[in-house]
Amino acid sequence: MEGFLYQATIYLAAAVIAVPIAARLGLGSVLGYLAAGILIGPVLGLVGHETHDLQHFAEFGVVMMLFLIGLELEPRALWDMRHRLIGLGGLQVGVTTLAVMAGFMALGYVWQIALAAGMTLALSSTAIVLQTLSEKGLIRTAGGRSAFSVLLTQDIAVIPMLAVLPLLALPSLGLVANPDGSLTRSSLEEDAHHTLSLVEGLPGWGVTLVTLGAVAAVILTGVYLTAPVFRFIHSARLREMYTALALVIVVGIAFLMNLVGLSPALGTFLAGVVLANSEFRHELESDIEPFKGLLLGLFFITVGAGIDFGVLLQAPGTILGMAATLILIKGVILFVIGRAFGLRRRRLMLFTLSLAQAGEFGFVLLSFSSQQQVIPPVLAERLLLVIALSMLITPLLFLLYEWLSKKMGDPATEAQEADEIDEDGPVIIAGIGRFGQIVNRLAQSSGVRTVVLDNDMRTIEVMRRFGFKGYFGDPTRPDILRAAGLEKARVLVAAMDSPAAVTQLVHYARKSRPDLHIIARAHDRRHVYELYQAGADDIVRETFDASLRAGRYVLENAGFSDYEAARLEQAFYHHDREAIRELAELWDPEVPADQNADYVTRAKELEKDLEAALHAVLSDDDEAA
Structure with a gap:
């Protein structure tokens, strides 16, 4: 108990000190959280091995954030975004994956490892980008909406990526040499254990049916069951019951998505869209918002605290070069795609610079790739650092966007475009x-x-x-x-x-x-x-x-x-x-x-x-x- 209270005090105190300083300096809260994590982790060593486990818990802040975003989007608005989702988002994921894959193959890696690395690094940080866009009032600009479309496509793309990765497994990665020269399975494979799953062992068509059934269950529950349950809770006249119900909805949907192998963030986003027209939408928003903010902050701290400077110092030039090259490659691809879709000037700059990093789902894919013996451990450690460093650089890219906007003679924040009006009246x-x-x-x-x-x-x-x-x-x-x-x-x-x-x-x-x-x-x-x-x-x-x-x-x-x-x-x-x-x-x-x-x-x-x-x-x- 004392250890838990000590760790909680360290994390909260670091956030309370670093974030207001970063905000006053105009750097944004995300950079403050990341700096706090670096300070209490690699610099002072106040937190240790529990950071990795805590990060999985803190990732739930991303899940809650996507649920709240879904609540702001009506199904019709999501349908109106289909061209951006398929066009902008689909091109970004596909072209970036192929470009990174080609780079790794040029470095001598086999195509399976190169493809897995390409898929992992093609994803951007939903948590950092959306948080920063919201703070700076850029989420409803043309560049901000285009960035959101790509992020949503990436979250959807995680599903087929998780399905493809096991097919890329290299059996040789699971073998290690013994002192006598014989080969045995690595402890990683021996320690692998089965998790709760509704689709494990099912044929392909069975997995598809169960997955579709889970999505249908989320939609039907949101349409028909939420209102009666809210009215039942209302009869208790207890404020905390509303909060409990909101958490049950989000946690339950995330758990169900995990059981069928889907992204929890995608499932809760879908639930949010279904509930966007609900009379209880504002109640859900007010109940979830405090948890979302706290968990997102904790997630950013764990990213900073999880940077292994020992591995970085072993090959600083290689790792920093990989991070810079990744940002450059993604930036060029985003610039070309954004221009092809009609984005210009500061809109194009915002779209390009906001998505040029790797993202938190990269940690998930990288961990899964290691378990499935797709990416070797040494490369996995380096890619973890590349992802973390690119996320750490993202707030600086937003500052670069503001500087470029001023140099263009444009204000740092773009004038918001008018909404698309989808109804009329007398x-x-x-x-x-x-x-x-x-x-x-x-x-x-x-x-x-x-x-x-x-x-x-x-x-x-x-x-x-x-x-x-x-x-x-x-x-x-x-x-x-x-x-x-x-x-x-x-x-x-x-x-x-x-x-x-x-x-x-x-x-x-x-x-x-x-x-x-x-x-x-x-x-x-x-x-x-x-x-x-x-x-x-x-x-x-x-x-x-x-x-x-x-x-x-x-x-x-x-x-x-x-x-x-x-x-x-x-x-x-x-x-x-x-x-x-x-x-x-x-x-x-x-x-x-x-x-x-x-x-x-x-x-x-x-x-x-x-x-x-x-x-x-x-x-x-x-x-x-």
Whole structure:
């Protein structure tokens, strides 16, 4: 027990010290975790052999991360990504595997070893790349989405790779020489033991059926069983039960995937996609997020602590050269493929530099290759170091991307591309801030379908967390409006924060659709006149109704009855509405209002009419009484 507490204290203290320093220096949390691992492992020797075992446990953070990513992706969105998955991802895995294989064959290795090394090093680090893209706000850029597509393809590719590796086994690797010159099986093979498996010993068709059955079970459970179980848990009224259920879902699916020989990360990602439309999605996200962050941090620490500097110092030039060559080869391949798929400038740089390393699944394939006697132990040790070093270099590649972006004259973070709009409705709401969200809630709660557009990604993400669907994009762009269904919509609500953007949108919409009913948010009286001339049907000053209600409260507390105050409020509202229309006809944007004689004269007349109208209301009430 004391040993466990000591190790836990070391790992947590290292993270608490190193990560904030790295974050303050602008290096990102991943490099901080890696540096913490190097410090407590190879440098100070505070942790030892348990690091390797702990790494297998910490890899569960990657599983949880992919589950959360799946929750953010609807099945339709995943289907829309199929071209990137097959094209970008498939080409990257295939071409990189062949290129690395050719390199190892040139060094004199047989093709089986070369192919196994190529498959192992073709994979990139899902954990480091996605974590860094999220921290730097790059995950939704064109380069970030392309990188995610490749990472997802790589996770899927692990399945056939695990199936192929046993076929590459070299029996001679399992033999060792005895002192008398005889050959016997290595202890590695003797110590091999059977693990729990549902497919071991089955023919090929049986393995396929069981695997498909496991995937179907995950999908059916997510569709039909999750909701009743959540409602059952809800009846207990215990917050910790939600967390327990979320962990059961993730751990159970990962265990099932292991039983049938699939990647646990892929299985939980599939479950996340299935549950993306679930009413319990946000509950699952909030329950899993803390575990994901802690385990991912632990994983990065173990990668740093697991670097064997003894093996590195035996052949530093060879190992560092292999790591640099790997990054160069993958970088060139990614650059060519990304360019072929239309990525340019900083998008292409982000795509290239973010995926140029080896990844955590490489550790899994390398361990499996050693067990299956595909890769000799000496090479396996060196490849482990190559993978770890390339992952350690990845945060520096992101810093290189930021530097290159500045040199190109581009900002370090790329402007996010608009979402693909996959639905339409009778009402388009442009702008979902404090004004537009109330309009949207009222419409949707009344059963009216809306299409919400906003050019603030944070606002859209907050809206999605509360279960409302919205699309990121500039509502003033004609292509975005057409995609949102402007040609078929009955109502357009222009509710953006920028008065100029609202006016621009009303102008364009009225030109495109003379029959469209346009409701516009006005910043002030001058803006009302602009919108009136632009063609808005209903114009709502953002503070007018609230101010009118406050005025009513003033009257109620100044001696008027509630009924009188309400009547005066209504009279003021109708008079002001008509007055605004009249003054809009006289308003000239080229002449200041106080210098427009006709405007000033009519404004004075209307103000006297207002006083007369309010007195008439009170007189009518007195006569009625």
